[in-house]
Amino acid sequence: xxxxxxxxxxxxxxxxxxxxxxxxxxxxxxxxxxxxxxxxxxxxxxxxxxxxxxxxxxxxxxxxxxxxxxxxxxxxxxxxxxxxxxxxxxxxxxxxxxxxxxxxxxxxxxxxxxxxxxxxxxxxxxxxxxxxxxxxxxxxxxxxxxxxxxxxxxxxxxxxxxxxxxxxxxxxxxxxxxxxxxxxxxxxxxxxxxxxxxxxxxxxxxxxxxxxxxxxxxxxxxxxxxxxxxxxxxxxxxxxxxxxxxxxxxxxxxxxxxxxxxxxxxxxxxxxxxxxxxxxxxxxxxxxxxxxxxxxxxxxxxxxxxxxxxxxxxxxxxxxxxxxxxxxxxxxxxxxxxxxxxxxxxxxxxxxxxxxxxxxxxxxxxxxxxxxxxxxxxxxxxxxxxxxxxxxxxxxxxxxxxxxxxxxxxxxxxxxxxxxxxxxxxxxxxxxxxxxxxxxxxxxxxxxxxxxxxxxxxxxxxxxxxxxxxxxxxxxxxxxxxxxxxxxxxxxxxxxxxxxxxxxxxxxxxxxxxxxxxxxxxxxxxxxxxxxxxxxxxxxxxxxxxxxxxxxxxxxxxxxxxxxxxxxxxxxxxxxxxxxxxxxxxxxxxxxxxxxxxxxxxxxxxxxxxxxxxxxxxxxxxxxxxxxxxxxxxxxxxxxxxxxxxxxxxxxxxxxxxxxxxxxxxxxxxxxxxxxxxxxxxxxxxxxxxxxxxxxxxxxxxxxxxxxxxxxxxxxxxxxxxxxxxxxxxxxxxxxxxxxxxxxxxxxxxxxxxxxxxxxxxxxxxxxxxxxxxxxxxxxxxxxxxxxxxxxxxxxxxxxxxxxxxxxxxxxxxxxxxxxxxxxxxxxxxxxxxxxxxxxxxxxxxxxxxxxxxxxxxxxxxxxxxxxxxxxxxxxxxxxxxxxx
RNA sequence: GGACUCAUAGCUCAGCUGGUUAGAGCGCUGCCCUCACAUGGCAGAGGUCGUAGGUUCAAGUCCUACUGAGUCCACCA
Numbered sequence: 001x002x003x004x005x006x007x008x009x010x011x012x013x014x015x016x017x018x019x020x021x022x023x024x025x026x027x028x029x030x031x032x033x034x035x036x037x038x039x040x041x042x043x044x045x046x047x048x049x050x051x052x053x054x055x056x057x058x059x060x061x062x063x064x065x066x067x068x069x070x071x072x073x074x075x076x077x078x079x080x081x082x083x084x085x086x087x088x089x090x091x092x093x094x095x096x097x098x099x100x101x102x103x104x105x106x107x108x109x110x111x112x113x114x115x116x117x118x119x120x121x122x123x124x125x126x127x128x129x130x131x132x133x134x135x136x137x138x139x140x141x142x143x144x145x146x147x148x149x150x151x152x153x154x155x156x157x158x159x160x161x162x163x164x165x166x167x168x169x170x171x172x173x174x175x176x177x178x179x180x181x182x183x184x185x186x187x188x189x190x191x192x193x194x195x196x197x198x199x200x201x202x203x204x205x206x207x208x209x210x211x212x213x214x215x216x217x218x219x220x221x222x223x224x225x226x227x228x229x230x231x232x233x234x235x236x237x238x239x240x241x242x243x244x245x246x247x248x249x250x251x252x253x254x255x256x257x258x259x260x261x262x263x264x265x266x267x268x269x270x271x272x273x274x275x276x277x278x279x280x281x282x283x284x285x286x287x288x289x290x291x292x293x294x295x296x297x298x299x300x301x302x303x304x305x306x307x308x309x310x311x312x313x314x315x316x317x318x319x320x321x322x323x324x325x326x327x328x329x330x331x332x333x334x335x336x337x338x339x340x341x342x343x344x345x346x347x348x349x350x351x352x353x354x355x356x357x358x359x360x361x362x363x364x365x366x367x368x369x370x371x372x373x374x375x376x377x378x379x380x381x382x383x384x385x386x387x388x389x390x391x392x393x394x395x396x397x398x399x400x401x402x403x404x405x406x407x408x409x410x411x412x413x414x415x416x417x418x419x420x421x422x423x424x425x426x427x428x429x430x431x432x433x434x435x436x437x438x439x440x441x442x443x444x445x446x447x448x449x450x451x452x453x454x455x456x457x458x459x460x461x462x463x464x465x466x467x468x469x470x471x472x473x474x475x476x477x478x479x480x481x482x483x484x485x486x487x488x489x490x491x492x493x494x495x496x497x498x499x500x501x502x503x504x505x506x507x508x509x510x511x512x513x514x515x516x517x518x519x520x521x522x523x524x525x526x527x528x529x530x531x532x533x534x535x536x537x538x539x540x541x542x543x544x545x546x547x548x549x550x551x552x553x554x555x556x557x558x559x560x561x562x563x564x565x566x567x568x569x570x571x572x573x574x575x576x577x578x579x580x581x582x583x584x585x586x587x588x589x590x591x592x593x594x595x596x597x598x599x600x601x602x603x604x605x606x607x608x609x610x611x612x613x614x615x616x617x618x619x620x621x622x623x624x625x626x627x628x629x630x631x632x633x634x635x636x637x638x639x640x641x642x643x644x645x646x647x648x649x650x651x652x653x654x655x656x657x658x659x660x661x662x663x664x665x666x667x668x669x670x671x672x673x674x675x676x677x678x679x680x681x682x683x684x685x686x687x688x689x690x691x692x693x694x695x696x697x698x699x700x701x702x703x704x705x706x707x708x709x710x711x712x713x714x715x716x717x718x719x720x721x722x723x724x725x726x727x728x729x730x731x732x733x734x735x736x737x738x739x740x741x742x743x744x745x746x747x748x749x750x751x752x753x754x755x756x757x758x759x760x761x762x763x764x765x766x767x768x769x770x771x772x773x774x775x776x777x778x779x780x781x782x783x784x785x786x787x788x789x790x791x792x793x794x795x796x797x798x799x800x801x802x803x804x805x806x807x808x809x810x811x812x813x814x815x816x817x818x819x820x821x822x823x824x825x826x827x828x829x830x831x832x833x834x835x836x837x838x839x840x841x842x843x844x845x846x847x848x849x850x851x852x853x854x855x856x857x858x859x860x861x862x863x864x865x866x867x868x869x870x871x872x873x874x875x876x877x878x879x880x881x882x883x884x885x
Numbered sequence: 886g887g888a889c890u891c892a893u894a895g896c897u898c899a900g901c902u903g904g905u906u907a908g909a910g911c912g913c914u915g916c917c918c919u920c921a922c923a924u925g926g927c928a929g930a931g932g933u934c935g936u937a938g939g940u941u942c943a944a945g946u947c948c949u950a951c952u953g954a955g956u957c958c959a960c961c962a
Contacts (some may be wrong), residue, residue: 004921006922007924009920192959199962217962218962219962233927236951244961263961264961264962267961268961268962272962273961274962275962281960282962283960283962284960286962289894320890355960388890391958394887394888394957395957395958396959425923491921498956501957502958529956533896535954553900567897567910569898570890570898570901571956572897573897574898575897578897578910578911580924581910582925584922584924584925585924587922587925588922590922591922592921592922594922595922598921643901645901648909651909652909659921660926663921696956735932744928745927745928746925747916747928749929750916751915751916753917754916754917754919756921813912834906838906842905845942849942849944850941850943852942854941855943858902858904862904863904865905866905866906873943
């Protein structure tokens with residue numbers, strides 16, 4: 001057997017196992033009637049994406065549960081793939097084109113699509129390869145893309161179905177328009193940011209009243225060029241008599257009327273609002289109600305058009321300042337005040353979004369929201385932590401129709417054709433040859449593509465073969481063959497960041513109910529945001545982003561995973577040094593395993609269960625019991641999605657219990673077969689328990705431990721089961737640990753050099769304690785570097801000694817001139833004093849009638865026991881003090 | 886404007902249904918290169934749990950108000 005180096009060489013090990021797992025399809029899942037399915041989806045990363053810490057956290061969490069479930073007997077399928085990310089991908093390729101001095105319109109749609117696909121073929125796998133480096137146990141054989149053939153079929157099918165049900169319609173409305181991407185956006189894609197702007201107060205003169213004006217206020221003065229009315233509240237006394245009067249719109253000198261509408265808030269500004277029906281959603285509503293003219297003053301690129309008069313050809317912001325200048329000259333601008341308001345920005349390019357009137361396709365959301373609301377209210381779908389439930393419900397209750405058409409080329413083309421002569425659009429999954437009404441072949445397909453999220457929301461079932469496969473309750477019975485869809489759908493848990501609750505999570509629930517008749521998942525775990533040490537969101541533009549791949553190179557993937565989870569409370573504050581913790585722990589596991597491997601004979605490596613406790617020494621009994629307790633607690637924590645708690649338990653067990661106590665104790669007793677077996681067995685079990693958290697180091701060590709010619713991945717082994725507990729060992733070992741710690745403390749306090757051996761006298765009359773000391777004499781001697789070990793019934797009077805006590809075991813260390821006896825006595829008196837104080841406190845509580853009558857019995861018992869313990873301690877300490885010379 | 890979250894050791898956070906003496910990691914101090922590991926070992930210092938009230942036999946934990954930090958949602962121009 002090759003000897004293991006003293007450092008865990010993670011780079012080599014990670015490369016080896018990544019390719020091994022993939023080559024052997026370790027994580028490939030197929031319908032298996034003898035196993036329960038456990039299906040996982042994660043947000044399919046954008047093809048344009050590169051791995052960031054958010055992915056790191058998301059994948060680690062998901063991978064822990066995946067590996068854990070797999071090792072607990074579930075047929076675990078982690079569906080993975082990429083999202084075509086319409087706008088983002090098109091932007092990337094457009095930038096390439098721009099380097100050649102071209103736009104997509106120069107090369108045309110067909111050529112552009114060729115380039116897009118070429119880009120996808122070349123770079124689309126980047127993020128997937130990066131996910132592999134994290135150790136994500138995805139079902140790589142099932143890799144999907146939201147624009148692959150089957151998936152496209154699903155998208156078309158959904159569009160046609162919803163259209164048939166009357167849930168998809170086309171219409172001219174005010175939508176969020178990105179002038180840079182030149183496409184419509186959904187409400188969710190317009191990110192509102194608090195912006196410091198201005199409120200401009202402008203005087204509009206009356207046509208028939210000289211020198212009289214109505215003052216309106218606006219944050220976007222350039223939109224006045226599209227004004228077709230001024231509105232006031234119908235009950236506003238100031239304006240009541242002016243309703244219906246005509247104003248002259250400055251600059252353009254258009255006549256506009258004063259109208260009355262409830263929408264106007266009489267307390268804001270002057271109480272009069274300019275109405276621009278083509279450039280503001282509220283004004284649009286008023287415009288519709290009052291049959292106003294809709295004047296569009298902008299081209300799709302936010303350059304003002306001929307309707308803007310002399311401002312035509314100017315960009316909207318240039319036009320704004322030019323127009324403000326002009327109004328100043330005309331003395332129509334009464335004031336400009338600072339004004340903070342939320343301005344929408346494109347979520348892809350951060351350009352200020354323009355409310356823009358255009359013809360788009362929409363999904364009617366209210367009917368889809370009903371079952372999705374019910375599912376969460378009734379707990380069929382649960383959010384973790386629970387507070388996200390309210391966020392979801394709030395959005396779902398106030399849901400508005402979803403604008404799904406995008407004026408870009410990369411995406412699913414809208415499956416609608418228009419006939420040159422007939423008004424009815426042809427909505428079809430397959431390309432129609434001729435118009436069904438008039439028979440003409442002169443058909444034009446809708447130019448637009450669908451919102452990327454219109455495909456993402458189908459992910460949990462479109463990836464399992466829907467709509468070719470349909471839900472079939474019969475196929476879930478053992479007598480009928482199972483297909484992927486019926487076996488793997490619905491999925492179990494979903495891990496994601498809060499940013500995409502609305503984009504993706506909520507819409508998946510709606511699609512799940514609409515097309516599959518049931519929720520797509522049971523649990524939604526919302527994890528925190530990864531931030532830098534100062535709490536700022538990690539972002540490329542800020543330059544504060546830590547690259548997970550760099551961390552993997554420097555500290556290892558196990559370290560990355562471990563440290564991310566260790567730090568995941570709510571949001572995570574991460575700096576590079578945090579990964580040292582994970583690296584050190586991986587190295588600790590590595591070296592503990594080296595020690596055990598080095599000292600275990602081959603025949604002792606084959607055991608499948610630990611030696612029975614009656615044959616065993618106390619530390620071995622203890623470590624077996626501790627492991628059982630830890631495993632149970634870890635499993636519980638994972639099931640409740642308390643990952644950092646689970647990791648803490650593991651860390652504490654392995655490092656503190658197994659390494660610092662157990663291995664230190666048995667180090668020089670390794671020749672004992674039973675001890676070898678126990679140490680080896682617990683190590684193996686620990687590796688299994690730790691594998692979901694740190695898959696690489698555990699896998700590598702497992703293979704070294706098992707030495708099989710045909711290695712079976714550790715992730716395919718079942719998790720250990722909990723053993724019955726020997727509780728005596730737990731309390732006895734506890735006492736032993738306390739004694740050793742106390743005496744070590746004394747050694748440190750009196751500056752006794754580590755190599756100096758000292759005498760120690762123990763005294764107790766308790767037979768259990770006596771045998772504890774006798775049975776573990778060797779351990780005590782070696783860990784405490786004792787010269788002599790003596791056991792008495794009563795404490796001998798020894799000069800210049802330090803005395804301590806654990807339970808009723810007293811110990812005396814004759815330290816001679818090393819110790820200042822007066823100081824020691826003072827310390828003991830102090831100890832007695834504090835004990836007396838807390839005893840008094842308990843006594844008071846116990847004599848409180850209210851406490852005794854209202855507190856539960858076990859609490860009272862505990863208090864009583866504590867009091868007794870203290871009393872005994874006080875009297876013993878006093879006695880020791882008297883004997884101390 | 887509405888909703889939510891957080892405030893505990895120098896730093897980052899645990900503390901799950903209220904119940905002993907509030908925990909961990911990092912950092913800090915002292916002693917150790919002990920033949921698995923200095924990415925290590927042993928020991929230690931450090932907290933009146935943001936402020937003010939309240940409920941309770943009992944509050945870091947529940948309630949109210951306040952202060953401070955942050956997040957999300959919203960068509961007040």
